Amino acid sequence: MDTISLPDPDDGRIETRNIFVHQSLLSSLLVLSMFLWQLLTPLLLITVQTYEAQQCEKFTKLNIGHAIIGTRLTIRLLLYTRENGFCGSLMSHIDMSANSQLNLSRPTTFVIHGFRPTGSPPVWLKDITEGLLARSDINVIVVDWNRGAATSYFKAVENTKKAGANITAFIEMMQNHGASLSSIHLIGFSLGAHISGFIGASLNGSVGRISALDPAGLMFRGTPTHDRLDSTDAQFVDVLHTDSDALGFNEPLGHIDFYANGGKDQPGCPKTIFSGESYFKCDHQRSVALYMDSLTRTCASRAYPCSSYKDFLNGKCLECDQFGAAGCPVFGYDVTEWKDALLKLNQTKTYFTTNPKTPFCMTNYRMDVVIWNRDVHWGYVTVKLHYNGTEAVAKIEHTASEFKKYTETTLLAQFDKDIQRVEKVSLKFSTGNVLKPKQKLRVLRIRLTHLEREQTPLCRYDVLLEENREVTVRPIPCERSSF
Ligand SMILES: *[C@@H]1O[C@H](CO)[C@@H](O)[C@H](O)[C@H]1NC(C)=O
Ligand SMILES: *[C@@H]1O[C@H](CO)[C@@H](O)[C@H](O)[C@H]1NC(C)=O
Ligand SMILES: *[C@@H]1O[C@H](CO)[C@@H](O)[C@H](O)[C@H]1NC(C)=O
Numbered sequence: 278m279d280t281i282s283l284p285d286p287d288d289g290r291i292e293t294r295n296i297f298v299h300q301s302l303l304s305s306l307l308v309l310s311m312f313l314w315q316l317l318t319p320l321l322l323i324t325v326q327t328y329e330a331q332q333c334e335k336f337t338k339l340n341i342g343h344a345i346i347g348t349r350l351t352i353r354l355l356l357y358t359r360e361n362g363f364c365g366s367l368m369s370h371i372d373m374s375a376n377s378q379l380n381l382s383r384p385t386t387f388v389i390h391g392f393r394p395t396g397s398p399p400v401w402l403k404d405i406t407e408g409l410l411a412r413s414d415i416n417v418i419v420v421d422w423n424r425g426a427a428t429s430y431f432k433a434v435e436n437t438k439k440a441g442a443n444i445t446a447f448i449e450m451m452q453n454h455g456a457s458l459s460s461i462h463l464i465g466f467s468l469g470a471h472i473s474g475f476i477g478a479s480l481n482g483s484v485g486r487i488s489a490l491d492p493a494g495l496m497f498r499g500t501p502t503h504d505r506l507d508s509t510d511a512q513f514v515d516v517l518h519t520d521s522d523a524l525g526f527n528e529p530l531g532h533i534d535f536y537a538n539g540g541k542d543q544p545g546c547p548k549t550i551f552s553g554e555s556y557f558k559c560d561h562q563r564s565v566a567l568y569m570d571s572l573t574r575t576c577a578s579r580a581y582p583c584s585s586y587k588d589f590l591n592g593k594c595l596e597c598d599q600f601g602a603a604g605c606p607v608f609g610y611d612v613t614e615w616k617d618a619l620l621k622l623n624q625t626k627t628y629f630t631t632n633p634k635t636p637f638c639m640t641n642y643r644m645d646v647v648i649w650n651r652d653v654h655w656g657y658v659t660v661k662l663h664y665n666g667t668e669a670v671a672k673i674e675h676t677a678s679e680f681k682k683y684t685e686t687t688l689l690a691q692f693d694k695d696i697q698r699v700e701k702v703s704l705k706f707s708t709g710n711v712l713k714p715k716q717k718l719r720v721l722r723i724r725l726t727h728l729e730r731e732q733t734p735l736c737r738y739d740v741l742l743e744e745n746r747e748v749t750v751r752p753i754p755c756e757r758s759s760f
């Protein structure tokens with residue numbers, strides 16, 4: 278634009294007049310069109326922007342400055358459906374007819390985030406929305422309360438009840454237009470779990486389901502049920518605990534509570550403050566990653582009812598008979614298959630362990646060992662399963678196990694992966710005591726039973742385990758009489 282200059286009438290003395298006329302006409306046209314373009318460009322941009330805005334409504338983007346100064350609560354409800362191709366549309370709180378893309382004959386799942394200390398949009402919202410829509414043809418409503426969550430923690434906690442009341446009003450409007458409460462599922466992370474609880478309580482517990490991902494503990498511990506999530510807030514409440522000793526909540530809050538790796542610390546998460554920000558949030562955030570694995574069916578983790586994590590690791594809670602043919606509940610999105618059984622039990626605490634990263638699920642075997650040494654032996658066992666160059670490892674080292682003559686010791690062996698056909702088994706016994714002379718464990722029988730798959734248990738009879746020396750044997754199907 279700036280570079281265009283009008284031709285100088287004096288510089289064309291040797292040129293014909295004709296050319297000059299042409300040039301000046303052309304230039305005038307050019308100038309005119311440039312002028313028009315300048316005029317039109319902003320208009321065009323505005324149109325494009327509004328078009329985009331109508332097409333894809335985005336989660337509120339804030340920064341740490343907003344969080345420090347504080348933000349006032351604003352609730353935006355972003356709808357995602359299979360038709361709108363993961364492109365959000367903003368729902369009206371007052372006029373249902375404006376929400377034409379919301380099909381109330383379908384189930385609706387609300388996804389509710391927690392405290393936002395940096396104001397950034399939660400990165401997992403996109404994945405969970407896509408995961409939910411890939412599984413079922415539903416309405417996914419992402420609740421964007423970033424303004425209200427990006428502030429001090431105390432203020433954010435204060436906002437949870439207000440946010441709950443606001444979303445309740447929207448759900449009541451949905452109900453007035455024909456939606457059924459039992460087809461509503463609220464998935465809440467951290468503070469979002471308690472918001473889900475407040476919504477559920479306001480709707481008399483008629484909402485179909487609440488899934489709470491590591492419900493927040495700070496300022497909620499020890500409060501009465503109307504000030505936090507509890508199992509009366511929905512027809513079915515499933516809760517996952519991953520950071521109950523810091524940001525999460527320790528006590529059971531639902532019909533079923535899953536304590537991943539004991540519910541406090543997660544494998545692969547930093548154990549010291551020197552790792553920076555992730556030290557504070559890794560365990561807490563892991564709840565979302567675990568739920569995602571269940572949603573995408575990357576793999577399934579069975580969860581075992583037990584009164585404590587210690588008992589679970591000690592192999593004392595491997596019974597699943599109370600759930601009949603279905604077996605123990607599988608953690609996550611599909612736990613609704615156990616809903617009826619779990620409602621009868623009212624409250625069930627369950628445990629499972631995971632790998633440090635996806636695929637998170639581990640493979641559990643029950644290992645029964647009988648020895649014939651005269652004396653009692655205490656120690657740790659490492660088991661490896663092999664097939665065609667693939668190896669799965671289980672270390673039973675959380676506590677020293679007791680082995681007694683002709684007495685069956687039951688251990689829980691948790692492998693990092695599933696070996697479809699076990700060809701060889703490696704065993705190693707250690708006492709952890711370097712000063713004492715090396716011990717020998719005379720194993721009369723060792724039996725490995727896959728806990729998640731129907732198959733004949735694997736046995737090996739008469740193995741000598743010298744301390745710290747790995748022995749590899751070929752297992753055989755156990756004799757009928759010995760299981
Ligand atoms: C919910 O919040 C939105 C935006 O923050 C507001 O426009 C709407 O009126 C609120 N609804 C109720 C019932 O308070
Ligand atoms: C609403 O959803 C139902 C159930 O999936 C479907 O049968 C119906 O065609 C949908 N209506 C519209 C307008 O898309
Ligand atoms: C919940 O119960 C209260 C009191 O019984 C009633 O006023 C209210 O309408 C009920 N709300 C719903 C959504 O059923």
Ligand SMILES: *[C@@H]1O[C@H](CO)[C@@H](O)[C@H](O)[C@H]1NC(C)=O
Pocket residue numbers: 508623624
């Ligand atoms: C079921 O659990 C809830 C919440 O923990 C408790 O208030 C209620 O008394 C229990 N009901 C029965 C029948 O055990």
Ligand SMILES: *[C@@H]1O[C@H](CO)[C@@H](O)[C@H](O)[C@H]1NC(C)=O
Pocket residue numbers: 665666
């Ligand atoms: C064994 O492993 C190799 C290499 O990973 C693979 O090519 C082969 O198909 C496997 N054989 C069987 C029987 O699984």
